[in-house]
Amino acid sequence: MEIIWQPKIALISFFLIFFVIYLFYLTGEKKYQKRTLQTVSYFSGQIPPKNIKLEGIFWGFFKDLEKIYGFLLKIQKENANDYIFFLVFGLIIFLLLLGF
């Protein structure tokens, strides 16, 4: 870190990159037509169904790891009993690892 990092070079390169991005930004269109297909996410020219949203972007990741996520979310119900259970569980792990 001490050898590579020089603040002046970082600052100048940061401003240069910002300037290039600003030049790209200036070549775009400023206005958009509301309520046409421009405001809808791209779905190969068709209208996307209502249940496809951006927060489902990692659906493949969840589908592959269904078992692990199911197990983790099943043991973590949020009430005081589970909290104290995990406290005692962690304490026992600590005692076992530290003492023996």
Next chain:
Amino acid sequence: MIHFIILIIAIPLFSAFLLPLIGKLNEKLMKFWVGLTLLLTSFLSIFLYKLILEKGTLAYTLGARFPSLTAPQGFPIRIILIGDALSGFLALFFLFIVFLSFLFSLKILDGYHFLDPVRSQNALAEAQRKQALLEISKSLTRKTSNGVDKFYTLYLLLLVGILGFLFTADFFTLFVFYEINSIATTGLIAFFRNKECFKSAFHYLAVFAVGSLFLLFGVGLLYSEYGFLNMAIIAKNIQFSFLDKVALSFIASALILKAGIFPFYFWKPEAYNASPVPAVILSIVSSLSALYVLFRISFDVFGLNIIFGQILILFSLLSIFAGVFLALRENNLKRILSYLAISELGYVVLGVSSGFLMSNTESGFKAIEGGLFHMVNDILDVGLLFLIAGIILYISRVRNAFEIRGFARKHPILAGFFLFGVLAISGLPPLNGFASKMMIYESVFHLSPVLTIIAILGSILVLAVLVKIFASIFLGAPSEENRDYQVIPKVVIAIVSIFIILMFSIGLFPKQFVTSFVNPAAKALISQQNYINSVIH
């Protein structure tokens, strides 16, 4: 001049107790009183830090001039406060952040996102909805303006607890300040009075009551062996017997419960979702101060124990991983950010406990410096993200923040600030996350390359989570149903830009920051003999 240590704890406590009386007189006077207290405490911490840098570690005895006075044999049971370079640096920085979040809470302190305005496209229903919202907002304004003095009382009490953690040198005062922290945070969680918040507050206090009783049990075990409660005297006489190991596991699990790392991170999402945003920032600060006490105990009181360091490294890796793994699944903005807070605390523990294992080498010292540096960066980055989340929820009054689209077209400045926060948490240059994470990666590599690989993977997954948030809320065309219900106050934008300026300046000049602040702090942490000598001459 030496009395600054006790004044820095006593002044917020005194004004917290006078605050409800002043609140009944006039509301503006009460806000002025709180601001005056915080300014006074910040100036005291600056003077205290200068004094510590001149004279070394300060030990202040309550009730006598130096610690071992009036004892014919042995060492009397006294309450001692110790301030050294690490606690002075942390107190200075935390008070600055607390003052900024107090300024934030002057303008934005509402729980409108717990209501759910009904959506409709009809004009008549639109007018009815506006009318209903106006009535609800009137009733909520009456409630919250009646409760604001209680908010500031709990705020100042939590600040007292944090400063007590930073300056304590005594196991029993640790227990007392632990309880002050728990009770004050419970009040802050239950501040918006609806069923979800009450349930979260109950679950929080139940587990912390049991945790603090475990802490008292561990302290009692230590007292039964050595007969003293003072950290420095125990550090001098310690031999690492079986009862000591049991006591260490009880005390350490209570402190890790307060810090919020694996396996005790479960209370964080619920608690951070239900409390107001300034209280969340204060809660993160109290987690960091609990980590400070854990490091103080493991370096200076119990000595360098290999197994304990390995346990801490295992917990830190699992918390980095569990934080991002569970955050990918959530659908609530504040809960995702609380999981990211857990992950960043894992980096702090990874850095310092690797330095614990590689002690007396140069990369070990650099790892400790990286961990302590990351404490500062963590509160800046996660605090910035939470502030912007608070602003988004304040303006749009939705329950589920992912229904908003195209926020960046109406507020491009806030979108840019959020983008800088995203870059800072993932550790990209030229922001401050890069500097501290680079120090941790480079020095942990000498211990084992696997740690660096998992840490870098954690950073990448953090970026994945934040890209999803940024693209959902900020990008795209604005949806027709969501509109701004409030105007952003100018003060709030000024506070967020102070955060950004600080992030950039620490990121562009990390070497000056590390050598002037973090280096004396790390040197004060690792020398056990120095700590003992400050109490017993």
Next chain:
Amino acid sequence: MISFIFLVTILLIVIGTSGAMFKRNLIKIVMSVNIVGAGVNLFLIALGYRSGGVAPIFTNAPSLNMVSPTPQALILTSIVINLAVTALLLSLAVLIYKEKEK
């Protein structure tokens, strides 16, 4: 072996913690937290015992062999703090019930 009172202490702590882990009723959780507090306080008091000792008060003391007064100061603080925590827990339980009724 361990003397009898430390076994009672461990028994109280285990009963209280398992009550807090397995009972669903909010009032029973509060009672279990109180039992854990009682166990820890008993542990601290029992540390100060000297065999054949009297109460640590100086005036008109029958003998100078006194039990240690330091743990008594510690548990006074602990009892007051546990009282505050119990009061807060119970008031939160009452408020949860009132919100549920609506």
